Amino acid sequence: MSERRLADLLAMWRIRAFEEKVRDLRAEGAIVGSVHLCVGQEAIPVGACDALEPRDALFATYRGHGWALARGVPAEPLFAELLGRACGVNGGRGGSAYFTAAEYGFHGENSIVGAGAPIACGAALAGRHDGSDRVAVSVFGDGAMNQGAVHEAMNFAAAFSLPVVFVCENNRYSELTPIAGMVRDPRLSGRAAAYGMPGHRVDGNDAEAVRFHVRDAVEAAREGGGPTLLECMTERLVGHYIGDAETYREPGELDRIRRREPIARLREGLLADGVPAAGIDAVERRARAETDAAATAALAAPLANPATAREHLYA
C-alpha cells in the first residue's frame, strides 16, 4: 500500500521537479515563449495514467507536461522539445504547448481550448473498428467546459457510447478569470447528465482517488458503457503561464492552496503512517537528480536544423 503511495510520490515529484526546472530554464531564457506549468495539479495525471494501458489514447492540453511524463515519456526528449532541440519529441516543432509522443501513448497536447475532445472521440471510434478495445482519455480545464467543441464531443461520445473518459481539471481559474463567474452552477460534473452519461466530482489532489475513478470509467468504457465525465478538483500553485502576475488571487489564497496541494498532502499521509522522513525525502532528491541530468543532456543536444524546417508538410 505505502509502496504504491511512494510510487505516486515519485511520479508527482518527477513532474514537479520537471516543471520547476522548466521555470528556471525559462527564466534564464533557454526556453522561450509561453509555458503553462501544472505545479499543484500533479496528482491528476499520475492517478489517471496509472489506470491506462499502452493501447489507450491520451489527449491533453497545453498544460500537458505532467501528462506526458505520467504517460512515460522520458524527461530528456521533453526538455529537448522545450529547448527547440532536434532530439525533442517533436524535433522542436511542437514546443511547450503542442507536443506529442504517440509511441508512448501520448497523443498530444493541444493549444486550442477544447479542440482535443472531438479528436479523442475519433480515437475511440477507431478502436471500435480496429478491434483494439482502445479507450480514449480527453483532458481539458474547467474553462473548456464552455467551449462548443467540448459540448459536441460529449454528446457525440454519449450518443454513440464511445469509450471516452473526459477528465476536466478544475483548477478554479480559466487563465486569469475565476470559473465561478463564468457559469451559473459551478458543479461542472453535473453537466454529464445533460448527455446521459455519469459524471463525478473527484478529489484531484489525491492520486489514489483519481486512479479509482479513472479506472472505473475506463472499465465501463471498455465494456461498452460509453463515456464518463470526471471533474477533478485541484489548484495551480503557479500562474496560468510563466509571467502571470496572479493579481486575481485572494489574500492568503496561495497559503491555503499549499496546505492541500497533493505532494505535501501525500508526504504528511506517509509520515502519519510511519514511513520514515528520510525515505520520503530521498524520493524528492532522486526525482530532482534525474530531472537535472535530463535537462543537462537536453541542453547539450544540437538545435533543430533550419534546413529541415519545411519537411513533413505532406506525405
Place this chain on the structure above:
Amino acid sequence: MSERRLADLLAMWRIRAFEEKVRDLRAEGAIVGSVHLCVGQEAIPVGACDALEPRDALFATYRGHGWALARGVPAEPLFAELLGRACGVNGGRGGSAYFTAAEYGFHGENSIVGAGAPIACGAALAGRHDGSDRVAVSVFGDGAMNQGAVHEAMNFAAAFSLPVVFVCENNRYSELTPIAGMVRDPRLSGRAAAYGMPGHRVDGNDAEAVRFHVRDAVEAAREGGGPTLLECMTERLVGHYIGDAETYREPGELDRIRRREPIARLREGLLADGVPAAGIDAVERRARAETDAAATAALAAPLANPATAREHLYA
C-alpha cells in the same frame, strides 16, 4: 375564453394557409430553391408570440415563415420575398430561409443551425444597457441542441442572467434523421440543468400551453431571473423541405401525427365546447382568402431589380 382559442385558430390557419400556398407556388416553379415549411408546428409561434411585446427580439430558423406571421409580418411582403420581388421584406435578398422584418420585431430567420442563439444573447445584452427591458427569444430545433454555438449561448445567457427564452421546437427529426438516435437522453429540456437554468417540456401542439410557459419565462427574464429553456414537443406534417421523400417515416406515422396536430385538435376542442362548426370553418375560409389575396398581390409585383444587387454591402 373561446374567443382567444378562435383567435389562436385564425392565427394558426393563417400560417397553414400561407405554407400550403407556398407549397403550391413552389410546385409551380414561381418560388425556387429549398423551402422549409412548419405545417403541424403552428401552435408554437402562435402561442409564443402572443406572450411577447413589440420591444422584444425574436430570432427564428429557416423554418420561420410561421414565426414571422405570428409576429405580425403581413403575408404579402413575405410572399413577395419568397418570390424574389423588390417589395419582399428583404427586397428578395433573404429568401425563404433568411428573411428579417425588424420593424415587426422579427429579427430574422437564420439558415445556419444554432447560429441565432448567440445573436439572441446579444439582443438581450443590448437591452441591459439601453434600458428597454427587452427579452430575446431564440428559436431552434431539436437537432440544434447538439451544435456548439447553442451550448455556448445557453451558458453565456445563464452565467450573466441575460433575459433570453430558448424555444426548442422538438419535431423529433433533424432533417432526415430521428433525434432519438443522436442523443442519449431524448428529454432535451433536461439539459437546462447543466446551465443552472429552468427547463420545461411543453405540449407544442397546444398554443395555450406554449403561451403559458413562454409568458412565464418572459416574466422571469424581465425580472432579472435569466434564461429558460422550453422544449416544445411537436411534429412536422410535411417533409423537412419541399421535395423530401420522407422515407424515414414509420408506417402509419403521418396518420398518427394528423390526429394530434394543433389545428385539428383545437377544432375538436372548440366543437366539444359547443362552438358551432360553421363559425370554426369560417375561420379557415377567412385565412385562406386573405392568404390567396396576399399571394396574388405579391405575384403581381415587379421582380427585384438587378441594378440594385450590389447596394447596401457597406454603410
Place this chain on the structure above:
Amino acid sequence: MPELSYGEAVNAALHRLMEELPQTLVYGEDVGVPGGVFGVTRGLRGRYGERVFDTPISESAILGSAVGAAMFGRRPIVEIMWADFSLVALDQIVNQAANVRYVSGGRLSAPLTIRTQQGNAPGACAQHSQCLEALFLHVPGLRVCMPSTPQDAYDLLVTAVHCDDPVLVIENRTLYFGGKEPVQTGGPVRPMGGARTRRPGSDVTVVTWGAMTGQVLAAAGALAGDGIEAEVLETPWLNPFDTEAVLGSVRRTGRLAVVHEANVTGGFGAEVVARVTGSGAPLLAPPIRIGTPDVRLPAAPSLARSLVPDAARIEQEVRALVGKPPAQAGAGQQAAGQGAAGREAWR
C-alpha cells in the same frame, strides 16, 4: 463503362473505396440511413453497416473525430453538407488536421477526406451560396480538389481517400443530377494534381475550375464562332496546383483569364495571376479575373444571376481581352454591362 451522373459517380467511388479500403468510414449528417440529402451516399449504410452512420448536427465533432480516427489508422470520409457550414468548425481543419503530420515530424498523419459541396443555386441564400476554396488553399497541409465532371468526381475522390494527408473534395450540388456520362470505374488510383486542357486554343488561356468550367466551355464555343480560339485549362486539383501547365499554355497564347465563381477579391484567381506574372511569362495584355463581384449572394434569382459569372459575361470579357470586336452587337452590348460590373468589382 457505366453511364453515371456526377452524383452517381461520387456514389460509385464511395462504394469502391469501402470495398478496397477496409479502413474507410463514411459519416456525417444524414449520410447513413437516409443516404444523404442529395442521395450521394445511398446504399452504403445497408451494405457496410456500422462503417457508415448518421451524426448529430455537430460539425466540430464530425471533423474532430475524423482527425482522431485518421490518426489511429482509419480513413474517414466525412461530409460537410455545405461548405458554408465548415465555418462553424474550421479550427478542426486548419488548426488540427493540417498540423498533425508537420508537428509530429511525420510520425503521425491524418488521412481524412472531407467531402463538401458549394456554390450558388437558384434561390439559395447568402449562407448557402459561398465558394470558399480560397480559404482552404491558403492553409499549408491541406489538399484541395474540385471535380466538375462525372469522371473527375469519381477519380478525384478515389485519389483523395488514398492520399495520406487531409484532402477536401469540393463538389457542386448543381452538378449532382446533371447528364450521365460514361465513367471508367475501378481503374488505377490516379496521381494527385495535374490540369486538363478541356479545349485547345491559341489566342488566350482561360484557367478555371469547378462548375464554372461548363460556363467557360460554352463561352469558348461562342468565341470560336468569331474566330477567337480560347484554350480552356481546367485545374480540378488546386492543391497541388499545376502552375507549369498554366505557364506552358500562357507562353503559347500570351493572354490569361482566370474564371471562378468565388468573389474576386482574395479569390484563388489572384494566386494564379500572381504566379503567371511573377514567372515573367510574356503577356500581350494584362491578365483578367472573372468572378462574382464582392458582395453577399442575394436569394432572388433575378439578383443572383446578375452577379455570378455566366457564359455570356465570360465571352464578353475574354473577347475584350483578346481585343477582337463581337460579330453582332446585340450579345456584346447585353454582356457589356455585366462585364463592366465584373471588372470594377475589385476597384
Place this chain on the structure above:
Amino acid sequence: MPELSYGEAVNAALHRLMEELPQTLVYGEDVGVPGGVFGVTRGLRGRYGERVFDTPISESAILGSAVGAAMFGRRPIVEIMWADFSLVALDQIVNQAANVRYVSGGRLSAPLTIRTQQGNAPGACAQHSQCLEALFLHVPGLRVCMPSTPQDAYDLLVTAVHCDDPVLVIENRTLYFGGKEPVQTGGPVRPMGGARTRRPGSDVTVVTWGAMTGQVLAAAGALAGDGIEAEVLETPWLNPFDTEAVLGSVRRTGRLAVVHEANVTGGFGAEVVARVTGSGAPLLAPPIRIGTPDVRLPAAPSLARSLVPDAARIEQEVRALVGKPPAQAGAGQQAAGQGAAGREAWR
C-alpha cells in the same frame, strides 16, 4: 502629445471610445477585471463597470452576442485573443456579421469591432502563429485593418468603432510592448482606408502591412546604402484597400514587391500583384511576393526564424528584383539561401 507604446495606444483609444460613445461595450476572455492577457484593456473595468466584462471561453457566444448587440444599437468591441482562435467561431463573422446589412437591404447593421492579434513570436506553436488576414479579406461585408505604429493602433481602432459595419482590427503582440512614440490622442475620427508612404523611393515599390513594416523599413535602409531607393508603402487598411496609391507608386518605380508575414500561397500579396498587373501598369521586372513559405509554423525559434521573412531576406530579394549586386558578399550570400527558399516557396 503623450508618449505611448503600441499597447498603450490601443488602451488610450479604448478609453476615448468608452467616453465618447456610450453605446460601446468591451468584452472578451480576461479583458475585464484582469485587463487583458497583454494588459491592453487595463483600467476599463474599474472605470466603466458593467460595460466592460470577462466572458466564458466561448468564441461563438462572444462574436454572436456582439453581432446581436450591434444589431440593437450597441457598438461592441470584442477581443479574440489570438486570430487563430477565430477559427472556432468563424461562422459568426462570415455567415452572420457580414450579412446583416446586405441581406436586410440596409435596414439593419452590425457595427461591431473585433480586436485580435496574430503572427509568430519566438517559441509560439503552429496554433498560435498564423496570419489570417487573407481569409477575412475574401469576405465581402467586413472591413479589415492592421496597425503597425502606436499612432495607427490608436487611430485605426477609433475609426473602426465609429464605422457602421463590422471591422476587424488585427494587432500584433510583438508590437504591444515596443518603444513609446508621441501619439496624438483625441483628434478627429480619421476616414477609413488610405496608404502610408513610410519611405519615398524611385527604384522599387514595396507594399507591406502589419509587423512586417518594420522589417521592410530596415531592409530599405540597408538597400539605400547600396544606392537602391525602395519606396515603402504601408497599407494599414486592407479593406478598403488603396489600390490607386499602389498603382501610383508602381507607375513611378516600375517594380513591385509585396511583403507579408502570412504564407505566400493565397496570401493577400497575390491580390495586390493581380490588381497591379491587371491594371496594365508597365513593369520593368516581374512582381515578387515575399512571405512565409507554405508550411506550418514550428515552435523552435531556430526553425521559425528560417521561415518568417526578416530584413535580411527582404533586402536580398528586393535587391535581386532591382538587379543591382550587393555591395559586400557576406550579407548577400547569407540571405541568398533564405531568398531561394522564399522564392521557391510556392513552386
